[in-house]
Amino acid sequence: xxxxxxxxxxxxxxxxxxxxxxxxxxxxxxxxxxxxxxxxxxxxxxxxxxxxxxxxxxxxxxxxxxxxxxxxxxxxxxxxxxxxxxxxxxxxxxxxxxxxxxxxxxxxxxxxxxxxxxxxxxxxxxxxxxxxxxxxxxxxxxxxxxxxxxxxxxxxxxxxxxxxxxxxxxxxxxxxxxxxxxxxxxxxxxxxxxxxxxxxxxxxxxxxxxxxxxxxxxxxxxxxxxxxxxxxxxxxxxxxxxxxxxxxxxxxxxxxxxxxxxxxxxxxx
Amino acid sequence: xxxxxxxxxxxxxxxxxxxxxxxxxxxxxxxxxxxxxxxxxxxxxxxxxxxxxxxxxxxxxxxxxxxxxxxxxxxxxxxxxxxxxxxxxxxxxxxxxxxxxxxxxxxxxxxxxxxxxxxxxxxxxxxxxxxxxxxxxxxxxxxxxxxxxxxxxxxxxxxxxxxxxxxxxxxxxxxxxxxxxxxxxxxxxxxxxxxxxxxxxxxxxxxxxxxxxxxxxxxxxxxxxxxxxxxxxxxxxxxxxxxxxxxxxxxxxxxxxxxxxxxxxxxxxxxxxxxxxxxxxxxxxxxxxxxxxxxxxxxxxxx
Numbered sequence: 001x002x003x004x005x006x007x008x009x010x011x012x013x014x015x016x017x018x019x020x021x022x023x024x025x026x027x028x029x030x031x032x033x034x035x036x037x038x039x040x041x042x043x044x045x046x047x048x049x050x051x052x053x054x055x056x057x058x059x060x061x062x063x064x065x066x067x068x069x070x071x072x073x074x075x076x077x078x079x080x081x082x083x084x085x086x087x088x089x090x091x092x093x094x095x096x097x098x099x100x101x102x103x104x105x106x107x108x109x110x111x112x113x114x115x116x117x118x119x120x121x122x123x124x125x126x127x128x129x130x131x132x133x134x135x136x137x138x139x140x141x142x143x144x145x146x147x148x149x150x151x152x153x154x155x156x157x158x159x160x161x162x163x164x165x166x167x168x169x170x171x172x173x174x175x176x177x178x179x180x181x182x183x184x185x186x187x188x189x190x191x192x193x194x195x196x197x198x199x200x201x202x203x204x205x206x207x208x209x210x211x212x213x214x215x216x217x218x219x220x221x222x223x224x225x226x227x228x229x230x231x232x233x234x235x236x237x238x239x240x241x242x243x244x245x246x247x248x249x250x251x252x253x254x255x256x257x258x259x260x261x262x263x264x265x266x267x268x269x
Numbered sequence: 270x271x272x273x274x275x276x277x278x279x280x281x282x283x284x285x286x287x288x289x290x291x292x293x294x295x296x297x298x299x300x301x302x303x304x305x306x307x308x309x310x311x312x313x314x315x316x317x318x319x320x321x322x323x324x325x326x327x328x329x330x331x332x333x334x335x336x337x338x339x340x341x342x343x344x345x346x347x348x349x350x351x352x353x354x355x356x357x358x359x360x361x362x363x364x365x366x367x368x369x370x371x372x373x374x375x376x377x378x379x380x381x382x383x384x385x386x387x388x389x390x391x392x393x394x395x396x397x398x399x400x401x402x403x404x405x406x407x408x409x410x411x412x413x414x415x416x417x418x419x420x421x422x423x424x425x426x427x428x429x430x431x432x433x434x435x436x437x438x439x440x441x442x443x444x445x446x447x448x449x450x451x452x453x454x455x456x457x458x459x460x461x462x463x464x465x466x467x468x469x470x471x472x473x474x475x476x477x478x479x480x481x482x483x484x485x486x487x488x489x490x491x492x493x494x495x496x497x498x499x500x501x502x503x504x505x506x507x508x509x510x511x512x513x514x515x516x517x518x519x520x521x522x523x524x525x526x527x528x529x530x531x532x533x534x535x536x537x538x539x540x541x542x543x544x545x546x547x548x549x550x551x552x553x554x555x556x557x558x559x560x561x562x563x564x565x566x567x568x569x570x571x572x
Contacts, residue, residue, distance in 0.1 A: 224372050228418070
């Protein structure tokens with residue numbers, strides 16, 4: 001069986017919500033896929049009118065074309081793989097429950113919000129609120145892993161509860177804001193107010209960062225746990241596995257002392 | 270059966286079902302990993318009064334440990350799952366938590382989970398934190414040299430304890446040399462430990478005693494100084510007897526270790542004072558595992 005391939009015929013005029021796709025593939029008849037109703041801006045439109053469908057293996061889905069106006073790609077996916085040849089819109093992998101999403105391009109805002117399991121890999125950049133929270137929810141990302149080779153916008157990991165976010169480039173302001181637990185590792189620098197309102201969890205930053213006054217300097221240490229983390233990232237290649245096998249000293253700041261204060265920012269080299 | 274002049278008694282070792290686990294101890298260097306592992310497995314020769322039987326299985330290269338530091342692999346056995354869980358927690362808490370730079374990880378991926386750092390974490394008094402790495406949860410407990418890292422749980426499997434054989438020699442020197450040769454060979458076998466001092470025990474026991482409160486007592490049939498007054502099992506030339514006890518994750522592991530050990534003893538032969546090999550059993554009524562010496566040695570090594 002060849003991979004199920006959906007090719008976008010043309011850039012839609014408005015935002016297209018593709019979030020029904022993965023739940024449909026998990027339970028529906030593939031023959032009815034082209035009739036799946038999607039929301040395009042204010043109107044309903046059948047999937048077949050926008051996408052050319054080929055292949056039949058629904059556990060390996062490939063999306064082609066410029067999907068930068070297509071939102072909710074891979075939402076609630078449970079298993080298998082989803083590959084995007086180009087850019088993705090907003091809400092990529094929302095509420096992801098398993099499987100892996102690979103984007104060979106950039107992704108918009110709200111990548112992996114409320115995801116629970118699985119992995120998302122983005123070769124380019126991603127927007128704001130990556131690994132963050134859905135409106136009204138108490139927790140953001142609650143498991144799994146997001147890897148971004150490039151830069152990420154603001155409020156990354158907002159109210160994150162569990163899992164790991166790895167960023168090869170820089171991250172915007174308020175990284176790890178209101179974080180409850182989990183790990184965010186940034187191999188570039190961070191914007192302002194990193195860890196704002198953070199209760200627990202770990203924010204690792206290799207590049208430039210301005211530490212807020214609400215974080216307490218706990219000094220430089222070699223922590224055995226960083227060995228475990230770096231070693232588990234070796235399979236992701238550079239820069240994520242670069243520090244593995246070295247006794248890398250980290251500078252530890254605990255905070256946010258304005259919140260629970262059990263979180264930490266670890267500056268590493 | 271006779272190998273290299275060594276008589277192999279037609280008998281069997283009687284062993285029992287136990288619960289076992291493997292722990293990986295790492296440290297800043299091998300020296301400190303071994304300080305931890307040695308203390309962890311200290312006073313763990315026999316479940317009769319130690320609670321657990323434990324020993325260092327082997328050295329671990331940095332490439333084999335979860336955190337990429339040098340370490341030691343430890344096997345620990347107890348008579349029940351409850352007792353094993355209690356012993357793991359008590360021993361790790363007193364010896365690895367306390368050992369500078371040491372960390373403790375589970376060395377088994379299958380079996381029932383039992384607490385490792387799950388409760389020890391409370392030593393952190395609220396400053397403890399956990400990290401999940403590749404699906405395994407590790408606790409970080411702040412201590413005076415930095416952080417004690419300990420996996421949340423280890424795995425417990427059904428194991429076998431009490432495999433053994435007796436080395437009968439002319440004298441004490443010959444017995445020590447033969448036992449040391451056996452232990453050196455057996456230490457290379459995975460999944461087993463020899464829990465007694467240097468891997469060797471001199472106080473083999475029989476069931477019962479003349480005292481009401483003592484359920485086990487000296488194995489007088491193998492005591493050379495009593496040969497004239499008891500029904501002795503010692504051949505005329507034998508003036509000393511030492512026992513090697515083996516605990517293993519499976520019966521097959523014990524079989525391999527016994528074979529390797531007995532072959533090493535037989536290789537020394539009668540010329541170096543080895544008279545016979547025997548084994549400790551209770552008439553086959555108590556233990557569910559029987560290791561027949563002649564059958565084990567029939568696979569390779571009969572002369």
